[in-house]
Amino acid sequence: MSTDVPTRAGRARKRRGRVFVGTFAVVAGVLAVIGLAGAAASVAQGPRATSVQVDPAAAAAASGSRLIVTTSQSLADVDASQVTVTPATPFTVDTSGRSVGVRFTLPLFDDTEYTVTFSGVQGIGGSPAATLTETFRTPAAEVFVLQRTTSGDTIYRTDLAGDEALPVFSADHIEDFRATSSHLIVSVIADDVSELIVTDLDGEDERTLPLPGEGYVSNLQSANRGELIGYTFSDADLGAAGGLESALFTASLKETEADAPPTPVAVTGSDDRIAEWRFVPDTDSILLLSFDGSLLLTGSTGQDATALGAAIAIEGIARGSSEAVVTRFDGMKVIDLADGTETDLVPADVDLGLRGAITPIPGAGTVRVGVPTDETGLPVGTSVAAVDADGGTRVIADLPANDVVMHTCVSPSGRYAAVTVAPDAVANPYDRYRLPLPGRLESRIIEIATGDQVVALSGFDVSWCQVPPG
Numbered sequence: 284m285s286t287d288v289p290t291r292a293g294r295a296r297k298r299r300g301r302v303f304v305g306t307f308a309v310v311a312g313v314l315a316v317i318g319l320a321g322a323a324a325s326v327a328q329g330p331r332a333t334s335v336q337v338d339p340a341a342a343a344a345a346s347g348s349r350l351i352v353t354t355s356q357s358l359a360d361v362d363a364s365q366v367t368v369t370p371a372t373p374f375t376v377d378t379s380g381r382s383v384g385v386r387f388t389l390p391l392f393d394d395t396e397y398t399v400t401f402s403g404v405q406g407i408g409g410s411p412a413a414t415l416t417e418t419f420r421t422p423a424a425e426v427f428v429l430q431r432t433t434s435g436d437t438i439y440r441t442d443l444a445g446d447e448a449l450p451v452f453s454a455d456h457i458e459d460f461r462a463t464s465s466h467l468i469v470s471v472i473a474d475d476v477s478e479l480i481v482t483d484l485d486g487e488d489e490r491t492l493p494l495p496g497e498g499y500v501s502n503l504q505s506a507n508r509g510e511l512i513g514y515t516f517s518d519a520d521l522g523a524a525g526g527l528e529s530a531l532f533t534a535s536l537k538e539t540e541a542d543a544p545p546t547p548v549a550v551t552g553s554d555d556r557i558a559e560w561r562f563v564p565d566t567d568s569i570l571l572l573s574f575d576g577s578l579l580l581t582g583s584t585g586q587d588a589t590a591l592g593a594a595i596a597i598e599g600i601a602r603g604s605s606e607a608v609v610t611r612f613d614g615m616k617v618i619d620l621a622d623g624t625e626t627d628l629v630p631a632d633v634d635l636g637l638r639g640a641i642t643p644i645p646g647a648g649t650v651r652v653g654v655p656t657d658e659t660g661l662p663v664g665t666s667v668a669a670v671d672a673d674g675g676t677r678v679i680a681d682l683p684a685n686d687v688v689m690h691t692c693v694s695p696s697g698r699y700a701a702v703t704v705a706p707d708a709v710a711n712p713y714d715r716y717r718l719p720l721p722g723r724l725e726s727r728i729i730e731i732a733t734g735d736q737v738v739a740l741s742g743f744d745v746s747w748c749q750v751p752p753g
Contacts, residue, residue, distance in 0.1 A: 329413030330354040342391045343421040346603035351384040356406035367400045389603040389645050390695035393424035427462050427746035445738045451486035458718050461505040462746035466536045470500045506562040510536040529556040550588040559597045601643035633676040645697035647672040669731045679734035692748035701745040702727045
């Protein structure tokens, strides 16, 4: 048989091939039309949200949290004027590809529903403008608080109702503690010297941090991010021969660095003894006041120090801020640590009496403690007031003369003030700790905007506080 003559089977295969090619072309054409139609419809409709990323708990705990909306199109730049956040809070906006993000520059209020609206959002190709709206709710606040008793000391975790306090860590002698996003760091006395114990937030996985030697930890603080802590340390056998005295150290709480020795913070040419210090929020810098009265802004190890003149005390630095409130010899000042500029602290427009502690509020303003006096100059009580950036003053708590305010601090969002009070101070003797405090203490949580007392917790050292009482 000649091979030039197609067989019946070969002719059939060729027909099927032509049919397949034709069918494929038709299907491909249909799909292309559908795809073009879909793309055209997408462009005609404007951008649509396809996914949202936000961590409400992190947003309420610290500044810098973000909400990111990914859309169906690559976006033209979204300006801050196109974004509304309700309730109002400071933010920045950035656009990248198909995503637009909002960064909250202050921590958000707890137990609050937030709505973020993006108006006039367009694709790069000039699609119709669209409005994107996303809503989320932050969780209710929880805090840690320390109770000292004659039979031992305990750190509790509690909500702001005070009804669900749970013990998370106990020891015979707890001097102080701080909380980070993942850990508790507890300063205890054991065998007559300090130990630093790290646990998770449930009090589990306990381990001990190395210290510079045998001695005493004071002024324990934690950075608002990065699992970094700092403290001052003095040798137990400090004497005429010298040794470490109020020397500043930092340490990491990360398990991978658990055995690393603490890092000394020493400024060349300055007194190594530190009277007060603060982590500068959202940076790796430290503001410190040495024993000789020098105010210095340094890197995390004391490098690149900037002298900021003489001062008497550091009052505080609000979270999400670079503005420090300090006491100088000629009055209260506000120093912008970003550029070194300095202004007078705005006075309260109400006479609060003798000046007490001043605590910056995130965003603007301060919480101030004042002691009114009678015509003879004797104290008649204590006032706690919220003072706005323009000096507008609202008294949020009035205490009788027999109650003493030991400490004030402000929640990360600036919503609440925690006022530690020693009730009936005359009949409330101090304990014999290295950080001595009256035996009975209450931490009164007050909503700053309204002056309403939310709860009174037994104990002190509410975990919002950046520094210990003193």
